[in-house]
Structure formats: C-alpha cells, structure tokens
Amino acid sequence: MRTTKNKFFPFSPIKSIVLVFLAAAIVFAAVVAKQPQATVRLHDDQIEVQQLTNAIAEYILEKGYNYKVERVESTIKEIRTHLINGDIDLTLELWLENNLVWYQNSMDQGIIKDLGKLYSGGKQYWIVSRWYADSHNIRTIFDMKNHWQDFLDPDDPSKGIFFNCIYGWTCRDINKVKLHAYGLDRYYNTVSPVSPESLKSIYRNAGKMRIPVFGYYWEPNSIMLTDNWKILEEPPYSREIWKKVITSAEDPSATTLQQACAYNDTGAHKVASRNFYKKHPELIEMFSKMTINMDHFNAIFLRNNKEKRTPSSFRNFALEYLESHPDQWRSWVPGEIADRIEKNLIKDGHTATGD
Incomplete structure (x- = not known):
C-alpha cells in the first residue's frame, strides 16, 4: 500500500518531537544566556593580605564558577552587622581573638557560619x-x-x-x-x-x-x-x-583593668552569612577547603615590596599565586572547575607550573 505525505504535515511524528525539543533547548539557552550572573559580595578591609586573598577568591569564582564578585569596603565592626543582615556574604579575614564575644554569641545563635582558618600564624x-x-x-x-x-x-x-x-x-x-x-x-x-x-x-x-x-x-x-x-x-x-x-x-562601662597580656598568635577565619551558607553549598565547600600558607603571602610581598599597591597589583599577585601553587588551589575545587581556571590562566598569559 502506497502512502503519500501530507502537504500540511511533511514531517514524521518523531521528527516533529525532536524539533520541538531542539527549539525548546535553544530558547532555554537564550534565556539562560541573558540571565545576569549571581554575585558574591566579599568584605574588603583594605589590608594587603585581604586584598590578595580576595583577588585569589575573585579569580576562582569568576573564571571557575561563573560568579560575579563585588568587594564591599567595611571595617570589622561594620562587618558584624553586614553579615547578620546579609548585606555581605563572606569575609575571609575575621581575627577571631579580637572579636571573641561577638563571634561566640553569633555562632551560638546560628546567624554566622565559620568556614575555618584561611591561614595560621597571624x-x-x-x-x-x-x-x-x-x-x-x-x-x-x-x-x-x-x-x-x-x-x-x-x-x-x-x-x-x-x-x-x-x-x-x-x-x-x-x-x-x-x-x-x-x-x-x-x-x-x-x-x-x-x-x-x-x-x-x-x-x-x-x-x-x-x-x-x-x-x-x-x-x-x-x-x-x-x-x-x-x-x-x-x-x-x-x-x-x-x-x-x-x-x-x-563594654565601656566594664571595670577598668589593671592587667593585660600580649595578643595571641592566631589566624584569619573565613566567616559566611547564614543565607549565603544555605544558598551556595558548592561555594561553601570551596571556601571551607581554601587555606593558604602564610609564607606564600610573604614571598609575594617581599618580591613586590617596592611596588605601589593598586587593585591591578593584587590581581597580578593573585595570578602569581595561582600560577605558582596549583597543588594548593586545585585541592579546593572539583576537577572540572580547576581545569576551567587553568584554561583561563593560560589565556591570561600564566601557566600553573607548581611549587
């Protein structure tokens, strides 16, 4: 029995379904492409080491995870309120010993999350x-x-x-x-x-x-x-x-002390807001693993001690770190993210060569 094609429906049902799915995929991709990138708001206290660690985190977030990064200048007293209100997502530089009372109260209430030390020996x-x-x-x-x-x-x-x-x-x-x-x-x-x-x-x-x-x-x-x-x-x-x-x-009304002591040698803690902790588990995992040897900071600062610091300086310092210590930062992220970061480093004229 001979069949003829319907001039109004020239395609088979299977082809039609495939085309519908392809069209849907194209539309979905276009919509996704137009959607703005999510933004991570990092605390910036304007000290050298934090500007460097922020630059390292920024490169990883932007090139590896496709997040935008906004640096929010705030003092450490301001960051307390900003973290609780969700105005800032994360600080990579909380000196726990200096903020002991606030830290303990906030942790007890579950309104901040400690992701561990970024570095020791501060x-x-x-x-x-x-x-x-x-x-x-x-x-x-x-x-x-x-x-x-x-x-x-x-x-x-x-x-x-x-x-x-x-x-x-x-x-x-x-x-x-x-x-x-x-x-x-x-x-x-x-x-x-x-x-x-x-x-x-x-x-x-x-x-x-x-x-x-x-x-x-x-x-x-x-x-x-x-x-x-x-x-x-x-x-x-x-x-x-x-x-x-x-x-x-x-507490200015507290009893005046007649005895004090030296600061304790400590390190900077990474502290996230409660909302950021809940919404971004993949980034929380990365930041929890992020630790940097203080000797690496000192080596970068020593090599560039006479240079006047600018935002581009710290980006260059971050690229220098990422190029020199891939064994460190690769352990913070999944393999496919690490590969993506490395491809971007090559585009930027850097090759992750190792220690």
Whole structure:
C-alpha cells in the first residue's frame, strides 16, 4: 500500500518531537544566556593580605564558577552587622581573638557560619623603631614609660603618641584597654589613622626620615618583612586575662583593668552569612577547603615590596599565586572547575607550573 505525505504535515511524528525539543533547548539557552550572573559580595578591609586573598577568591569564582564578585569596603565592626543582615556574604579575614564575644554569641545563635582558618600564624603586637630601641636599650612595653618625650604629640606636648588601630577596627578599643592596664595612658595619647594605607605611610615615612614611632601593627604584611622594627615584649598571652580585655573593650562601662597580656598568635577565619551558607553549598565547600600558607603571602610581598599597591597589583599577585601553587588551589575545587581556571590562566598569559 502506497502512502503519500501530507502537504500540511511533511514531517514524521518523531521528527516533529525532536524539533520541538531542539527549539525548546535553544530558547532555554537564550534565556539562560541573558540571565545576569549571581554575585558574591566579599568584605574588603583594605589590608594587603585581604586584598590578595580576595583577588585569589575573585579569580576562582569568576573564571571557575561563573560568579560575579563585588568587594564591599567595611571595617570589622561594620562587618558584624553586614553579615547578620546579609548585606555581605563572606569575609575571609575575621581575627577571631579580637572579636571573641561577638563571634561566640553569633555562632551560638546560628546567624554566622565559620568556614575555618584561611591561614595560621597571624600576629599582632606593639612596635617601636628598631634603631631607637637599640640605642636606648628598649625591650618591653614598660620601658616606653621612660621615653615618651621622644614621641611627642604636637597637639598635647605633655604626652607622646601611640599609633593605634584604624577607626572601626576592634583592636583600636583593645589597645586602649591594654594601654591603660600597662599604665602607659599616663604617658601616651592614641592616634587612630583613617585607613591601613595611612598607618603604613606613617611607619614608612618615619623610617625614611629617621623619626622614632611607637604603635600597633600586625602580620602578614610588607612592612614587617624588613628589619626596621622592634617588637616589644608584653606579659604572655593568657586566655583568662584576654577574655577580661575583650569584655572591657566591648563594654565601656566594664571595670577598668589593671592587667593585660600580649595578643595571641592566631589566624584569619573565613566567616559566611547564614543565607549565603544555605544558598551556595558548592561555594561553601570551596571556601571551607581554601587555606593558604602564610609564607606564600610573604614571598609575594617581599618580591613586590617596592611596588605601589593598586587593585591591578593584587590581581597580578593573585595570578602569581595561582600560577605558582596549583597543588594548593586545585585541592579546593572539583576537577572540572580547576581545569576551567587553568584554561583561563593560560589565556591570561600564566601557566600553573607548581611549587
């Protein structure tokens, strides 16, 4: 029996179904292509090491996972509110010891999620120009009581200047508590620069002009890679004393302390908002695995110590890290994501060569 094609339905039923599915797939792909990329909002405190780690995370998120990244400048005090409200998704730089009370309360309430340490070995301390310390035999913070005249505050010549933490940083309040407990507030006023770059400039210019300075600093960073600074000895860290210091720093009405101690050597924790933790399990897995050896930070900073820092500088530093340490970052991500990142590194003129 001969069959004839219907002039109105020239295709077989199977072909028609296939074409319908193909058309649907094309439409779906077009819709997906037009959809904006999801955005991850990273905390940016403007310190060198965080700008570098943010640049590393940004490259991985954009090139490996196809996410956009927005960096939100905030102080550490502001980040507390931003994380809870969901205005920022993640910080890669929470110094837990400095934020102990808030951290414990927030973790107990389940409103933040700790993804572990990004790096270990971070330090905080009080420093004085080494040439001055050596010439005056200064070793401890208590020795500074006898030398305030050489650090005069131009606005109050009855005292010297202690360069404190940045406005909005919790260590600013901690240092004020410690300064009083050590009996040094009788001899020194505190001055808080407006940004990390301002504090770095104060120290660098003082070194060039051979002006003695006394203040707070931390590592990892480029300044402490030089031998220009004497770290002053303090009473050793005590968990019991530190809790009292933090409580007093958080609550101005708390009992004034007569005893304090050194900062504990710690590291930066990665902390996510509750909503980000729930919505992005694949990124939470990556960030939970993300750890960086502090020696790698120092090596990058040392090689580029004279360069003026710009956003493009930190992107280049991130590419340098990704190129030099593929065994590290490949362990953070699935194989197909790692391959995608490596292809983009090659496009950008870098090859992951290994340690």
